[in-house]
Amino acid sequence: MSHLIDTNLTVDHLLMGNDAIARGALEAGVKVVAGYPGTPSSEIIEGLANVANDMNMYVEWSVNEKVAMEVAAAASFAKLRSMCTMKQNGVNVASDFLLHLSASGVRGGMVIVPCDDPGALSSINEGESRYFARLVEIPLLEPGDFQEAKDMTKWAFELSEELRQVVMLRSVTRLSHASGTVRYDPLPQSEVNAEFVYQGFLLDQMEGIVITAPVGFRHTQQQEKIKKAREIFENSPFNTYTGPEKPDLLIITSSACTLYSREAIDVLKLEDRVGLLKLGTTWPLPPNLLKKHLAMADNILIVEEVLPFLEENVKVLAAEMAHEIGVKTFYGKNDASLPMVGELNPDLVINAIAKIMGIDYQAKSENYAAKAQATVISGAPQRDLTFCPGCPHRASFWSIHNALELDGRKGFVCGDIGCYTMAILPTGFQSLKTCHSMGSGSGLASGFGKLGQFGFDQPILAVCGDSTFFHSAIPALVNARHHNSNFTMVLLDNSGTAMTGFQPHPGLEINALGQEVPGLDIAEICRAMGARVEIRDPFELEETRKILNDLIEDTQEGLKVLILSQKCALSPERKAAKKYEMSIDESLCIGENCGCNRVCTRIFRCPGLTWDKTKGVTRLDEVLCIGCGVCADICPAKAITRKEAA
Amino acid sequence: MTAKQLTKDPYNIIITGVGGQGNVMASRVLASMLVNNGYVVTIGETFGASQRGGSVMSHLRVSTRGSWSPQIPKGKADVVVALEPSEAIRVLCDYGNPRVKILSNTRPIHPVGVIAGELDYPSMEETIKSAEDLAAEVWFIDATDQAVKLGNPILGNIIMLGALSALGDLPVSIQDFKNVIQNSMSKDKHDINLTAFGLGEKLIQQ
Ligand code: SF4
Numbered sequence: 001m002s003h004l005i006d007t008n009l010t011v012d013h014l015l016m017g018n019d020a021i022a023r024g025a026l027e028a029g030v031k032v033v034a035g036y037p038g039t040p041s042s043e044i045i046e047g048l049a050n051v052a053n054d055m056n057m058y059v060e061w062s063v064n065e066k067v068a069m070e071v072a073a074a075a076s077f078a079k080l081r082s083m084c085t086m087k088q089n090g091v092n093v094a095s096d097f098l099l100h101l102s103a104s105g106v107r108g109g110m111v112i113v114p115c116d117d118p119g120a121l122s123s124i125n126e127g128e129s130r131y132f133a134r135l136v137e138i139p140l141l142e143p144g145d146f147q148e149a150k151d152m153t154k155w156a157f158e159l160s161e162e163l164r165q166v167v168m169l170r171s172v173t174r175l176s177h178a179s180g181t182v183r184y185d186p187l188p189q190s191e192v193n194a195e196f197v198y199q200g201f202l203l204d205q206m207e208g209i210v211i212t213a214p215v216g217f218r219h220t221q222q223q224e225k226i227k228k229a230r231e232i233f234e235n236s237p238f239n240t241y242t243g244p245e246k247p248d249l250l251i252i253t254s255s256a257c258t259l260y261s262r263e264a265i266d267v268l269k270l271e272d273r274v275g276l277l278k279l280g281t282t283w284p285l286p287p288n289l290l291k292k293h294l295a296m297a298d299n300i301l302i303v304e305e306v307l308p309f310l311e312e313n314v315k316v317l318a319a320e321m322a323h324e325i326g327v328k329t330f331y332g333k334n335d336a337s338l339p340m341v342g343e344l345n346p347d348l349v350i351n352a353i354a355k356i357m358g359i360d361y362q363a364k365s366e367n368y369a370a371k372a373q374a375t376v377i378s379g380a381p382q383r384d385l386t387f388c389p390g391c392p393h394r395a396s397f398w399s400i401h402n403a404l405e406l407d408g409r410k411g412f413v414c415g416d417i418g419c420y421t422m423a424i425l426p427t428g429f430q431s432l433k434t435c436h437s438m439g440s441g442s443g444l445a446s447g448f449g450k451l452g453q454f455g456f457d458q459p460i461l462a463v464c465g466d467s468t469f470f471h472s473a474i475p476a477l478v479n480a481r482h483h484n485s486n487f488t489m490v491l492l493d494n495s496g497t498a499m500t501g502f503q504p505h506p507g508l509e510i511n512a513l514g515q516e517v518p519g520l521d522i523a524e525i526c527r528a529m530g531a532r533v534e535i536r537d538p539f540e541l542e543e544t545r546k547i548l549n550d551l552i553e554d555t556q557e558g559l560k561v562l563i564l565s566q567k568c569a570l571s572p573e574r575k576a577a578k579k580y581e582m583s584i585d586e587s588l589c590i591g592e593n594c595g596c597n598r599v600c601t602r603i604f605r606c607p608g609l610t611w612d613k614t615k616g617v618t619r620l621d622e623v624l625c626i627g628c629g630v631c632a633d634i635c636p637a638k639a640i641t642r643k644e645a646a
Numbered sequence: 647m648t649a650k651q652l653t654k655d656p657y658n659i660i661i662t663g664v665g666g667q668g669n670v671m672a673s674r675v676l677a678s679m680l681v682n683n684g685y686v687v688t689i690g691e692t693f694g695a696s697q698r699g700g701s702v703m704s705h706l707r708v709s710t711r712g713s714w715s716p717q718i719p720k721g722k723a724d725v726v727v728a729l730e731p732s733e734a735i736r737v738l739c740d741y742g743n744p745r746v747k748i749l750s751n752t753r754p755i756h757p758v759g760v761i762a763g764e765l766d767y768p769s770m771e772e773t774i775k776s777a778e779d780l781a782a783e784v785w786f787i788d789a790t791d792q793a794v795k796l797g798n799p800i801l802g803n804i805i806m807l808g809a810l811s812a813l814g815d816l817p818v819s820i821q822d823f824k825n826v827i828q829n830s831m832s833k834d835k836h837d838i839n840l841t842a843f844g845l846g847e848k849l850i851q852q
Contacts, residue, residue, distance in 0.1 A: 014678055014689075147713075179687075259714060259715040259716065263715040379776040380736035383758070384757065385700050601762055613766075621756075
């Protein structure tokens with residue numbers, strides 16, 4: 001049985017933040033959950049999909065975040081409780097629908113859970129979902145620890161039903177992917193019946209039609225909801241104060257920064273001088289609660305990650321209340337007490353407090369720090385990111401790189417988000433020259449492909465993964481085909497959303513619940529658009545290189561598509577069985593004297609191969625090599641050989 | 647259950663290694679043992695891109711006082727468990743202090759820069775010397791080699807956990823380990839894991 005539906009209410013459960021959110025949703029009786037995979041949010045849906053049968057739920061990985069939000073909203077309109085999850089940039093994708101949803105309101109409780117990634121630990125942006133809550137005027141909740149992640153998620157559904165408004169519960173990497181102890185509440189037994197009622201009075205949110213018009217009426221109603229949320233938040237148990245009655249410094253914080261702030265006060269032993277106001281309801285802010293606490297201190301430090309969202313909102317209230325609470329000195333982002341880029345940690349908060357309060361703090365003695373620094377430089381060689389041993393992307397980019405070199409017209413690749421983003425690094429032969437949002441490589445290529453009339457003659461390639469193809473590349477390809485834009489789309493098809501852990505997508509014949517479903521054929525879709533479509537196995541290096549040059553040189557106007565199809569090296573199928581037994585004949589390897597100047601370890605760089613400096617030959621690492629056989633084809637001396645594995 | 651007083655509260659453990667070594671599993675098993683014994687444990691982990699050949703770290707905060715930051719403050723590690731030797735050294739730069747203890751596996755995993763011949767990997771003697779220079783107590787054990795003898799290199803993690811329990815700072819025993827795997831592992835794996843844990847204990851006690 002999954003630990004998510006454990007019925008033991010009297011012990012501490014060790015839960016990842018994402019699991020705590022999932023448990024909270026289960027305790028609220030959520031019925032429909034949809035999302036698009038993205039670190040650090042993916043485990044919420046994975047966990048819920050595992051227990052969907054036990055709890056009679058419907059859970060899906062949707063094609064993208066906007067559709068996920070629409071799927072979840074439909075359930076809410078039919079009076080079910082529903083949730084939708086995504087990483088921070090997903091909120092941008094869903095935001096058009098969110099703007100309208102917040103105007104029409106919801107029926108069954110509906111919670112959206114974006115997981116932000118301050119510091120971009122596994123992202124290529126530091127996007128902020130908090131601002132969307134303010135922009136579209138919906139309540140924002142931010143749990144400050146693991147127990148709250150569960151409790152606040154459960155409460156978010158009740159709040160949503162009380163307000164008849166969608167509620168945003170925002171998490172961050174350091175909560176979603178950290179673990180802590182959580183006490184459970186009971187799981188509900190109730191069964192519900194779904195029905196979409198629309199026969200009632202036109203303007204009745206619960207029984208009429210669900211639309212955003214008349215705009216003035218709905219917008220007024222929406223702002224009434226925000227007012228009501230503000231009142232409810234005044235007494236929320238998720239807003240707490242700890243510290244003296246008249247602190248020298250008041251810290252206002254939320255989310256994971258609560259833990260950093262608590263730690264900082266403990267490390268500096270300032271419990272008697274520093275107060276901590278921890279807010280769980282961060283938009284709209286409850287003014288009376290803020291007034292009471294702002295009145296306690298003259299110096300205020302606001303601790304939050306990336307942009308000064310909380311800081312700005314608190315300052316507006318403080319300005320309005322200045323005649324009652326007096327003039328305050330604020331510390332935070334605007335005075336550079338804390339950085340506006342990157343994630344926070346206890347030390348950044350410790351240093352900020354120490355500076356404000358004139359305290360001397362050193363994490364370690366200068367002596368030790370210098371010694372440790374020197375030792376690391378020699379004792380711990382840097383670990384660069386690399387494609388896994390046997391990764392199809394290494395082979396694909398090898399051929400792309402070679403095809404563009406051979407062509408010699410300064411061709412380049414437009415990319416986007418996925419494992420293949422690493423092709424900006426040496427592991428992908430630095431092939432990617434642009435990288436932005438999901439599917440944007442295809443859209444950019446569509447634009448580059450129309451620059452011919454201005455003398456542009458560089459070959460253009462775009463890459464995207466199979467999951468990204470469905471998520472957002474399709475409209476760009478439609479655009480390219482319709483406008484006769486000249487470029488070659490290379491689809492790196494590794495049969496799954498590999499980077500985030502093999503979630504299924506519309507191209508596969510299985511869904512999040514493990515059920516058999518129709519899979520859509522990428523090649524057929526591209527052919528239906530009228531593109532020239534070729535399919536190759538990227539492990540056939542020469543074949544792949546040849547077809548790439550052929551496509552690049554094709555003078556026919558318009559879109560060409562090359563599908564490079566090979567399973568991810570981490571996929572269960574490929575992990576289960578080696579295709580080839582590899583061996584290296586050290587007498588044939590002439591290392592640095594070879595015409596190739598050891599191209600295998602210097603450039604191709606599969607971690608399954610190691611350069612033995614003392615002997616001057618390449619060696620095989622039997623533990624890491626997964627036997628894809630590709631390196632045998634790049635060794636001109638034929639020192640690397642492969643034999644079909646038994 | 648009321649938990650015994652810790653030698654330090656919060657007691658800070660770093661488990662470090664390279665993506666794919668089973669860092670996350672090791673930290674969860676250890677944390678579960680401690681939670682069962684009545685402690686509040688917070689684990690901070692790096693996931694995602696760090697799975698692809700990068701360094702991976704788990705921070706464990708063990709306390710009787712409540713949840714702490716999932717990132718240990720700089721210079722405040724109490725013990726470093728390294729599944730890969732050069733990672734032990736790397737961690738000390740930020741989190742080390744003269745009182746820290748180090749427990750490290752001896753099997754290296756070469757970074758891609760070393761594979762490419764651009765960087766040098768230190769010898770075992772150099773690594774041990776660096777560790778001794780920077781830490782109060784140091785143990786290097788050949789956990790992976792022992793695990794390979796038991797039939798599966800991934801058991802190296804469990805050997806390391808057995809060794810950690812034998813250091814004596816943390817109130818966890820082989821019995822606690824048994825309780826945890828009873829709920830989290832299939833039955834056929836229990837014996838071999840208990841053997842590995844016991845082996846780790848012995849490597850320290852010898
Ligand atoms: S066969 Fe060669 S390229 Fe493939 S995983 Fe092994 S070492 Fe790497």
